[in-house]
Amino acid sequence: MTVRLIDGRACARELKHQVAAEAKDLREDGMRCGLATLSVGEEFSAAAYQRRLLRVSEELDIAYRHRHLPGDAGLDDVLGTIARLNADPEVSGILVLRPLPPHIDEKVVFRALDPLKDVEAVHPENAGLLALGTPRYVPSTAASVYHLLDTWLDSVGEDRADFYHRSLIVVVGRSNNVGKPAVSLGYARQAAVESIDEWASRTVGIGRHTRRADVLVVAAGRPGLIRAEHIREGAIVLDVGINPWTDPETGTVHMVGDVDFESTAPRAWGITPVPGGVGPITDVWLVRNTVTAARNLAGRPDPRRNP
Numbered sequence: 272m273t274v275r276l277i278d279g280r281a282c283a284r285e286l287k288h289q290v291a292a293e294a295k296d297l298r299e300d301g302m303r304c305g306l307a308t309l310s311v312g313e314e315f316s317a318a319a320y321q322r323r324l325l326r327v328s329e330e331l332d333i334a335y336r337h338r339h340l341p342g343d344a345g346l347d348d349v350l351g352t353i354a355r356l357n358a359d360p361e362v363s364g365i366l367v368l369r370p371l372p373p374h375i376d377e378k379v380v381f382r383a384l385d386p387l388k389d390v391e392a393v394h395p396e397n398a399g400l401l402a403l404g405t406p407r408y409v410p411s412t413a414a415s416v417y418h419l420l421d422t423w424l425d426s427v428g429e430d431r432a433d434f435y436h437r438s439l440i441v442v443v444g445r446s447n448n449v450g451k452p453a454v455s456l457g458y459a460r461q462a463a464v465e466s467i468d469e470w471a472s473r474t475v476g477i478g479r480h481t482r483r484a485d486v487l488v489v490a491a492g493r494p495g496l497i498r499a500e501h502i503r504e505g506a507i508v509l510d511v512g513i514n515p516w517t518d519p520e521t522g523t524v525h526m527v528g529d530v531d532f533e534s535t536a537p538r539a540w541g542i543t544p545v546p547g548g549v550g551p552i553t554d555v556w557l558v559r560n561t562v563t564a565a566r567n568l569a570g571r572p573d574p575r576r577n578p
């Protein structure tokens with residue numbers, strides 16, 4: 272089997288051109304577009320994500336601001352910051368970086384977001400719209416998985432609709448921010464979809480589910496969870512996992528996925544690397560949602576474009 276790499280960086284470059292052009296049109300039409308992130312406490316992955324968003328916003332010429340609160344900030348401080356960002360006319364999209372400290376109830380924080388500025392679709396209104404198949408915003412990670420897959424299917428000459436109608440998509444991981452939206456987007460493509468969480472995996476063994484997948488989406492946050500014996504020959508594997516791993520010899524921290532790439536790639540038809548797979552698209556997609564939000568706030572959505 273010839274393995275084909277599913278190259279997220281190339282796909283992200285293409286998407287960046289589109290989003291940059293949309294952002295430019297928006298500015299020329301006098302609409303204001305800006306992304307704001309909020310973090311609470313010191314957390315390695317939140318800080319890394321924040322730096323990536325700063326970089327991509329600069330590249331795409333989108334206003335960006337970051338609000339940081341100390342780890343002992345109270346819920347009122349967090350809600351006060353959200354209220355100011357909701358009211359700020361320069362901000363069209365707000366992202367609350369996770370994880371929040373345990374004493375902050377993220378459900379309360381998400382409910383405080385202006386749904387029109389909630390570009391990760393974490394507010395119940397937006398999560399509900401997505402579950403109903405009529406999304407206002409598609410959460411960036413799940414959107415990136417399918418954008419990458421759709422683009423790759425085109426590149427190998429597959430008819431997308433036919434492919435999805437005959438395929439089983441298995442999603443490993445059932446979080447509200449990644450796994451569940453990935454299931455909803457599979458339904459939206461009229462594929463058969465199966466969702467696996469830690470309990471299913473522990474009870475019957477993960478391979479019983481994953482070996483049936485035509486498309487395996489892995490978002491469990493467990494480095495090396497999926498190995499060659501867990502996939503069927505010819506499956507497409509999309510690895511969402513980003514896990515810090517410290518090289519014991521050098522002490523350097525690297526990012527690794529949930530899939531053991533070396534053993535799995537030879538059995539796969541297509542596979543994403545980590546880094547360089549889903550991750551690069553996620554950042555651009557969030558900015559894309561921020562552009563969409565600017566249009567929604569101005570009451571001028573673009574009717575030609577899917578969310």
Ligand code: NAD
Nearest residue numbers: 412444445446449468469472490491492511512513550553
């Ligand atoms: P999470 O911890 O919120 O959820 C993990 C899910 O995986 C849970 O449903 C859990 O039950 C399930 N799970 C854990 N172990 C499992 C196992 N052995 N078998 C089956 N299911 C198992 O994590 P998350 O926020 O959904 O993130 C998942 C991974 O994706 C992390 O590595 C995270 O860093 C990464 N991530 C990447 C991007 C990106 O842009 N590529 C964006 C967000 C998250």
